[in-house]
Amino acid sequence: MAVFTADAAPVVAPALPELQELWRLIDQGGAMVRARELARVSVAGGELPVVAVTMGNPDPAVPGLGFIGGVHGLERIGAQVVLAYLGSLVRRLRWDLSLHQQLESLRLVFLPVVNPGGVLTGSRANPQGVDLMRNAPQDAEHPVPFLVGGQRLSRRLPWYRGAIGAPMQPESDALCRLVREELLGRPVAMTIDCHSGFGLHDRIWFPYARSRRPMRHLAEVHALCEVLDQGLSPHPYIMEPQSRHYLTHGDLWDHLYDESITLDRGVFLPMTLEMGSWLWVKKNPRQLLSRHGMFNPLIEHRQRRVLRRHMAWLDFMTRAAQGASRWMPGPESRLDHGEQALIRWYRRRD
Numbered sequence: 001m002a003v004f005t006a007d008a009a010p011v012v013a014p015a016l017p018e019l020q021e022l023w024r025l026i027d028q029g030g031a032m033v034r035a036r037e038l039a040r041v042s043v044a045g046g047e048l049p050v051v052a053v054t055m056g057n058p059d060p061a062v063p064g065l066g067f068i069g070g071v072h073g074l075e076r077i078g079a080q081v082v083l084a085y086l087g088s089l090v091r092r093l094r095w096d097l098s099l100h101q102q103l104e105s106l107r108l109v110f111l112p113v114v115n116p117g118g119v120l121t122g123s124r125a126n127p128q129g130v131d132l133m134r135n136a137p138q139d140a141e142h143p144v145p146f147l148v149g150g151q152r153l154s155r156r157l158p159w160y161r162g163a164i165g166a167p168m169q170p171e172s173d174a175l176c177r178l179v180r181e182e183l184l185g186r187p188v189a190m191t192i193d194c195h196s197g198f199g200l201h202d203r204i205w206f207p208y209a210r211s212r213r214p215m216r217h218l219a220e221v222h223a224l225c226e227v228l229d230q231g232l233s234p235h236p237y238i239m240e241p242q243s244r245h246y247l248t249h250g251d252l253w254d255h256l257y258d259e260s261i262t263l264d265r266g267v268f269l270p271m272t273l274e275m276g277s278w279l280w281v282k283k284n285p286r287q288l289l290s291r292h293g294m295f296n297p298l299i300e301h302r303q304r305r306v307l308r309r310h311m312a313w314l315d316f317m318t319r320a321a322q323g324a325s326r327w328m329p330g331p332e333s334r335l336d337h338g339e340q341a342l343i344r345w346y347r348r349r350d
Helices: 018-030 076-092 099-105 116-121 171-181 220-230 254-262 280-281 285-289 300-322 331-346
Strands: 002-005 032-042 046-056 063-070 107-111 188-196 203-206 235-243 267-274
Touching: 018 046, 018 076, 018 116, 032 116, 032 171, 046 099, 046 116, 046 171, 063 076, 063 171, 063 300, 076 107, 076 188, 076 267, 076 300, 099 300, 107 171, 171 254, 188 300, 220 235, 220 267, 220 300, 220 331, 254 267, 267 300, 280 285, 280 300
Parallel strands: 063 107, 063 188, 188 267, 203 235
Antiparallel strands: 002 032, 032 046, 046 107, 203 267
16 A cells, blocks of 8 residues: 655546545644555546545554545535544644543544545446445345345446446445454444435444344444443434344445454444434525535535534544443443343344
């Protein structure tokens, strides 16, 4: 993987504001920030890089937390939320001693623009027409909604998974490699993948997307939900398994979570922030006249408000990752957390 600073950033033909902001933050972060080019994707007029940024202690014995955005290019607000939080950390590096102390016992990983070609063209899919969050090589255990659950009929239709037996797309592969190298195998690792476009509420989803059965680490998720309710109350989030709403083929986080289970080293909890973009449309129905309007707060003051809204939760998650040993359930409490989680999210005790 190429390692570079903003001064050595590759020159590409298309201009992408999110990448320009990323170069600026890399430059401001100086020696405290390390950037890597994971892949390049071809778009009309040139190439765009898929760039990861890391901060903190690389020791695999410390907890890790990843911030992901821009998987679906049409949902630009997801990339902007990740960049806003990265920017707040970079600015604090100049003066915040507590942040420097925090980074001594924590690894932070940022991949703000997974799908730069999709962001550039305003498309959910990548330039090859593939929906990256339907691109993992696994099928759902139950019937999925037609099209939206992932399809292999045509790249001209939405939610295209890619051809049967084909390797994952470069962007999907880059994300998976980054998670394997930086997060899997740590005692505790979590990811936050920022999306928009579902409902009137902000939701925090956890696996599975392909199955209605509970994940192995349901007790740990319930413990995290409990400290969230205690430590960030009141908050606007509904925490739940994605399967409560719909099932899909090829979910990358299901794929990586199952991989972490086979490794059997540490706890990996992938989370998806699904921002309730219908609320933006409700407040400004004219957004429906724009193809970006269903997925992004188009009015400037509302966009600033959305960015501010999620900073507290992202900071909470950073502190929760660092202090995971204090809230993770032990052998005595794990069974109780698991039973409470089944009642809360699956309405059963077994």
